[in-house]
Amino acid sequence: MDLTLYKTLLEVAKWQNFTKASEKLGYAQSSVTSQIQKLEIEYGVEIFERIDKKMRPTPAGDILLRYAAKILKLYEESKINVAGQTTGSFMIGTHETTLFSYMLPPFLGAFKKCFPNITITINELLENDTSRALKAGECDLGFIVDKELSDPDLIYRTIQEEEFVIVAAPDHPLAAKSAIVPEDLNGAEILMSISGGRCRKLFETMLRKHNVQYTLTYEINNYETIKKCAMHGLGLCLLPKTTVTTETQNGQLAILPLNYPNFKLNVQLCYHAKRQLSVPLTNFIQLMCETTPHERLSLGQSSTIQPL
Template identity: 25%
Template structure:
């Protein structure tokens, strides 16, 4: 068992277990499928156990493979901690960081933080994935994403640590030329008669909206659906109906008096802007630096827009 702790083999093992495929793991790692198979054969020989059951194209962990999985994770995480401890704190950051987010945040809040991070850490490679909330949680859970940014209900899972949480209003909004602008209060039934533009079905805040409307006995049928929030905001600015969006996404347009909030009577929904990482993941210097920039941005959002219920967790 002289090759018991072979980090390359352990990493390959984890990637196969997470992706459920030798081929997918080879694509992720940049190895040939044959090289991946050889590494696993050698690892199984070193350990004296069978790690995977191969059923056609399907790959599943054996009981022994499932038992070995958390140890492989811990060994690789400990390796990261050792490398990190040997780096002097004043040395420039290097390495990589993998960020996952949703389209709404990628178009609005994210570019500013990414630009500042690059200016401070030009030697760090940043990989950005734009995903659905479900894909983000899966990516962080399987260690394919280091940090995720999303808009959703507060995360209550013990598997994740919330570095930032901001509760913000989700508002009905439209061009200042919309016929409902200027009213002190608008009945929900009245605004629903007008054309609307929404994010794609089952996205976080649209799901919250539709659930609330359903509880009240209403439905909503958009004329346009798009996961691209920038497109939605541009269409609103051209007076193409109304939308329902987290307030901070349209704050610049509100300040410029291009868009207006439509005051809907007795209708209040909120969403949480959250930055999360896996609980048992080692937070390296790259992650710490990026999270601190996100905290800084969140504190500015809180002061500027008077948001409440902001929670920061110290690293």
């Protein structure tokens, strides 16, 4: 089987359009159509169907797409491990894209100096979908924020402990107090992330435990948007401390002085326990998991990180 056919298959699925896929691949549209037809003949199924002017995979097409992604990843992995190449790519899947955007750039800077020809793709996943994506081979690494987890098929490596804090606009009445307790949140307007997230579960557990009655003003699936709403006085919210450091230091947001045990979760990388890791991927994991907080301050500014 020609691997080009699988690449074309994934590109058509990505754009849901033969013409767009052909432009991105640099092929004539007739060539893309011919390649998909070859796959349909090979597997004896219809791979795409036209719905609302878009080419969407059939149920059989969805299955083939997952296999195509695995086959191409194995091919890239074989080039790196067999030929000792330092080119290729790997994919990180995460639901916590906002928090990751704060943490990742320094690591990428240091990693890029050692492996300039490795491409890293970050794929946003649905809540609680990281384990499934790793086991299905849809991503090489997973990035999660949760309590310590255990799965016989996966390896979890803790990067750091993340504290979550309640923040509000500086002129919020509770920000002026020297200390508050959960009951002080009675009647408050609160901003929440979309239902199901670990951050929201932490907050709701505390509110329920202390019978706090509140108004849910907005549900937003993006920490940055929640933060902006809080800055404009639309309510208070619980956010990772890492994401509000700048705003609390320059006075745009205030951390409410809550007298309550700290909200803390572990920031973790995870990967398949039986996956043979490439040299670049091994180095990336080591960089993220074994770099001390002090060393992180200089990441991307020096070339002290050396490949294994």
